[in-house]
Amino acid sequence: MYCEFYGLKERPFNVTSDPAFFFLSNKHKEALAHLHYGISQRKGIIVLTGEIGTGKTTLCRFFLNELSKNVKTAFILNPRFSEIQLLESIVADFGIATPNKGKLGLVKQLNGFLLNESGSGNNVVLIIDEAQNLKPGLLEQIRLLSNIETEKEKLLQVILVGQPELNARLNLYELRQLRQRIMVRYHILPLEHREIANYIEHRLNIAGLAGGIDFTREAIEAIASFSSGTPRLINMICDRALLAGFAAETKKIDQNIINKCLEELESYAVGGKI
Ligand SMILES: Nc1ncnc2c1ncn2[C@@H]1O[C@H](COP(=O)(O)OP(=O)(O)OP(=O)(O)O)[C@@H](O)[C@H]1O
Ligand SMILES: [Mg+2]
The missing domain is CATH 1.10.8.60 (Helicase, Ruva Protein; domain 3)
Incomplete structure (x- = not known):
């Protein structure tokens, strides 16, 4: 008005996460560099944390816009899902047509997609925002997805984005295998x-x-x-x-x-x- x-x-x-307003602060610049490094080097699992309102979602949207055409992406925003729902939304967000039913079917379909993209020289990135809300079982499912690889390279790069509680969750004993797979971490500080x-x-x-x-x-x-x-x-x-x-x-x-x-x-x- x-x-x-x-x-x-x-x-x-506005308090929306509109990437058009993105301001490249020192910390946001460093965070972006970490994401680009993790993706281009196919590091598997990347974790991006920051306190509430520090710009994590905005940064992800900006990052997605920066990626070249040979990087296929899915961006999951509110992962308060069951395992099947999570898989369904990942498959749908990658634009994979007519999803199979059931967990095995979905994983198989995702596998095929990853092999296909890798064969065409593409990289594939899954970003999960608000990952502090993921139950341990879902995080374990994500680890299994990120395990899909050829002899040479990881086929799926996963960026887990969340508030600092995400780190506490990743420190759970039952998630130690996932923890070991985290190759890049960055914590965004305020301006x-x-x-x-x-x-x-x-x-x-x-x-x-x-x-x-x-x-x-x-x-x-x-x-x-x-x-x-x-x-x-x-x-x-x-x-x-x-x-x-x-x-x-x-x-x-x-x-x-x-x-x-x-x-x-x-x-x-x-x-x-x-
Ligand atoms: N680097 C930035 N440049 C421009 N605006 C920003 C930046 N970082 C944050 N903002 C703005 O601050 C607000 C909060 O950002 P955002 O929603 O991305 O934070 P968040 O870390 O995802 O928060 P939450 O933890 O609640 O999910 C938004 O309006 C966003 O536009
Ligand atoms: Mg957010």
């Missing part, structure tokens, strides 16, 4: 303090702003201390701040505006902390 006032094409601080102003500017630019909104230095400091650099929290506060600026008919976002927004957010937050 404030877009017209600021001359924006769209809202710059560095000095990156926050650039992050805000970047998102404003992508949303079509040609100058005009001024986040003062003190405002940025207040945002930094509230968010500790977590992008989703930065977005939440900046979105509110733009609304407050619009209501007050000002394009200068100062510390007062941010403090008011923080008070509002805190009064909504259950338990005091968002």
